[in-house]
Amino acid sequence: MKAAIRHLRRNRGRTILTLLAVLIPVYFLVSMFGLTNSIVSDMFETATRIDTGHFQIRHIERRGMGAAIPLMHDSKSVLAALDKIDGIEWRTVRLDMPALASAGDRSQAVYVQGVIPEEIAPISSIRDLVVKGTYLKNGQNGAVIGEELAALLNVGVGDQIVLLGAHPETGLGALKVPVVGIYRAPISAMGRTVIHTTLTTARRLARSPNAATAVVVRVSGVTGPWDVGKIEAVTAQLKGLLPDDVEVLDWRKLAPQVSGYMAILRPVMIIFAAIFFGLGALVVLNTLYLSVMERTRELGLIIALGASRWRVMGMILTEAGLITVIGAVCGALIGVALAWIVEALGGIPLPGAELADYMKVVGMKPVLHMMISWPQVVISAAAMVGVAVLAAWFPAYRASKLEPVEAMRYVE
Amino acid sequence: MSNSKALIQTIDLHKTYKTEAVETPALNGVSIELHVGEFTAVAGPSGSGKSTLLHLLGGLDRPTSGEIFLEGVALSGLSKDQLARLRMTNIGFVFQAYNLIPVLTVLENTAFVLELQGVVRAERIKRARKILAELGIEQYADQYPSRISGGEQQRVAVARAVVAEPSIVLADEPTANLDTATSHELIDLMRRLNEEKGATFLFATHDSRLLDRVSRLITIVDGLITEDEKKHDPSAE
Numbered sequence: 001m002k003a004a005i006r007h008l009r010r011n012r013g014r015t016i017l018t019l020l021a022v023l024i025p026v027y028f029l030v031s032m033f034g035l036t037n038s039i040v041s042d043m044f045e046t047a048t049r050i051d052t053g054h055f056q057i058r059h060i061e062r063r064g065m066g067a068a069i070p071l072m073h074d075s076k077s078v079l080a081a082l083d084k085i086d087g088i089e090w091r092t093v094r095l096d097m098p099a100l101a102s103a104g105d106r107s108q109a110v111y112v113q114g115v116i117p118e119e120i121a122p123i124s125s126i127r128d129l130v131v132k133g134t135y136l137k138n139g140q141n142g143a144v145i146g147e148e149l150a151a152l153l154n155v156g157v158g159d160q161i162v163l164l165g166a167h168p169e170t171g172l173g174a175l176k177v178p179v180v181g182i183y184r185a186p187i188s189a190m191g192r193t194v195i196h197t198t199l200t201t202a203r204r205l206a207r208s209p210n211a212a213t214a215v216v217v218r219v220s221g222v223t224g225p226w227d228v229g230k231i232e233a234v235t236a237q238l239k240g241l242l243p244d245d246v247e248v249l250d251w252r253k254l255a256p257q258v259s260g261y262m263a264i265l266r267p268v269m270i271i272f273a274a275i276f277f278g279l280g281a282l283v284v285l286n287t288l289y290l291s292v293m294e295r296t297r298e299l300g301l302i303i304a305l306g307a308s309r310w311r312v313m314g315m316i317l318t319e320a321g322l323i324t325v326i327g328a329v330c331g332a333l334i335g336v337a338l339a340w341i342v343e344a345l346g347g348i349p350l351p352g353a354e355l356a357d358y359m360k361v362v363g364m365k366p367v368l369h370m371m372i373s374w375p376q377v378v379i380s381a382a383a384m385v386g387v388a389v390l391a392a393w394f395p396a397y398r399a400s401k402l403e404p405v406e407a408m409r410y411v412e
Numbered sequence: 413m414s415n416s417k418a419l420i421q422t423i424d425l426h427k428t429y430k431t432e433a434v435e436t437p438a439l440n441g442v443s444i445e446l447h448v449g450e451f452t453a454v455a456g457p458s459g460s461g462k463s464t465l466l467h468l469l470g471g472l473d474r475p476t477s478g479e480i481f482l483e484g485v486a487l488s489g490l491s492k493d494q495l496a497r498l499r500m501t502n503i504g505f506v507f508q509a510y511n512l513i514p515v516l517t518v519l520e521n522t523a524f525v526l527e528l529q530g531v532v533r534a535e536r537i538k539r540a541r542k543i544l545a546e547l548g549i550e551q552y553a554d555q556y557p558s559r560i561s562g563g564e565q566q567r568v569a570v571a572r573a574v575v576a577e578p579s580i581v582l583a584d585e586p587t588a589n590l591d592t593a594t595s596h597e598l599i600d601l602m603r604r605l606n607e608e609k610g611a612t613f614l615f616a617t618h619d620s621r622l623l624d625r626v627s628r629l630i631t632i633v634d635g636l637i638t639e640d641e642k643k644h645d646p647s648a649e
Contacts, residue, residue: 002520003513003515003516006515006516007515298513298514301513302513302524303496304472304499304505305500305528305572306496306498306525307496307500307528308493309496311528403473404472405467405472405473
């Protein structure tokens with residue numbers, strides 16, 4: 001070990017190059033993981049807070065429903081089942097249905113979400129997004145619409161809009177409701193299409209006084225899309241407690257765009273990691289190989305004095321292990337430190353209104369955050385060390401195979 | 413020559429170096445015996461095969477044909493790892509140049525073979541310091557090779573060669589790069605180790621300063637022994 005340290009100190013330029021070859025991939029990966037964790041977490045929070053919850057209990061899918069969700073007429077038995085199990089943070093009943101919103105000669109296809117205002121706050125952040133007027137109150141006949149829809153229909157707070165509901169099970173229903181609030185949606189498509197009314201109003205639109213389409217549930221302690229196990233643990237408790245005609249759908253099925261993004265992200269990160277690690281490994285291989293070439297006579301002497309080939313390999317691999325561990329630890333620490341600095345500064349605001357608008361379209365905040373996951377940091381560093389030591393195997397093997405007489409005659 | 417059992421015996425040793433187009437014979441049938449306590453030189457002009465002979469005797473290379481016995485063990489039957497172990501335990505080497513490991517201190521270089529043998533640190537440091545003191549170079553123990561002269565480096569190489577008390581020390585042109593005074597000092601040192609400790613030395617050299625001091629002189633020309641002259645028997649003193 002002492003000799004390995006001295007060799008590394010003797011060839012400082014090469015040592016620094018090898019160190020950087022390991023440090024930079026680890027630093028990049030840790031930073032990229034931090035950014036993607038934050039992006040995925042943003043998308044997950046947007047989807048689960050505003051729309052899907054962590055899971056929903058719905059009537060089993062029926063054919064011929066189009067964009068409509070089948071109606072449940074006995075949501076009380078579902079709520080009773082949820083009251084019997086642990087791990088529920090909040091739940092509420094909702095009635096979602098497609099409709100046509102119109103004002104004057106303008107109209108827009110929308111999706112009405114009938115909610116219980118006093119229950120919706122912990123599940124949906126839409127109450128906090130209201131920028132004009134107020135959010136709904138219990139029993140109030142009114143609608144909260146997005147800025148985009150308000151612009152499309154050319155209406156403001158206090159104006160009336162007509163909702164024409166069409167559910168395959170109940171037929172057409174029409175209501176005139178005043179706009180009580182306008183919200184700023186995190187996703188522009190949402191602002192154009194999602195209208196909140198009270199559950200009572202939505203039931204009138206659906207012409208069914210007990211109807212609901214879902215019981216929306218949030219699970220305690222879920223911090224991001226990676227906490228699938230906690231959600232599954234809760235839904236597993238529901239087996240046998242729910243009526244036969246309902247099913248449990250978790251956020252992955254309800255927000256396939258988020259789970260789809262995550263599914264794409266994994267292979268992308270693996271490809272990035274492979275490229276970074278591959279480049280790092282090539283530099284490690286190259287520098288160590290050069291080092292072995294330079295030290296051919298010295299290694300020949302060591303072999304001549306009786307060192308076994310395993311010992312010679314061990315010497316080279318010890319050097320490689322030492323430098324790669326130092327490089328990987330430094331890379332990980334720099335990545336973590338950068339994340340801390342970014343978070344301390346409140347994130348990195350994206351430059352330009354267009355980019356911010358695009359982020360909004362895909363459901364992300366226009367400020368980049370870095371969310372560090374320690375298992376990812378450790379795995380990134382350990383994987384780089386593993387790959388680098390593997391790359392060092394070839395020069396180490398070559399060193400162990402040197403013929404002492406030829407090696408000692410070697411002239412650089 | 414002693415009548416005792418041979419420390420090293422070679423039988424009809426041949427070595428031919430082959431490249432793609434050319435075969436170059438280096439040894440053409442060398443049969444010798446070396447005995448414990450001898451202070452022997454193999455002399456001859458450049459390219460005569462003396463270094464090749466040393467390399468073969470030291471298990472650093474393998475003969476094309478013929479056999480070498482070290483303390484009765486046939487080297488041809490040993491694997492690479494077994495040969496490495498044999499070199500580590502039975503043979504001390506002094507080379508013409510590039511003798512020391514540059515990142516190790518004089519003390520660590522001296523103790524290196526003991527480290528390979530698995531001797532515990534305290535013991536190997538003690539033994540290395542002792543031999544350095546005996547050879548008068550203890551003051552350089554903590555110096556790196558680059559900080560001491562060529563003559564001092566060769567002394568350290570001799571210290572390393574004898575510290576593990578091998579059966580034989582093989583020295584390939586040990587004085588070739590040294591000035592006259594330093595050469596004499598080194599030769600005196602090795603002679604003293606031979607006489608006082610009974611260390612067996614075999615040199616490949618054409619340095620007359622060294623040839624004058626050996627007890628047995630084997631002359632080799634074109635890969636064949638032309639003369640084997642007993643000059644002085646230290647054990648008879």
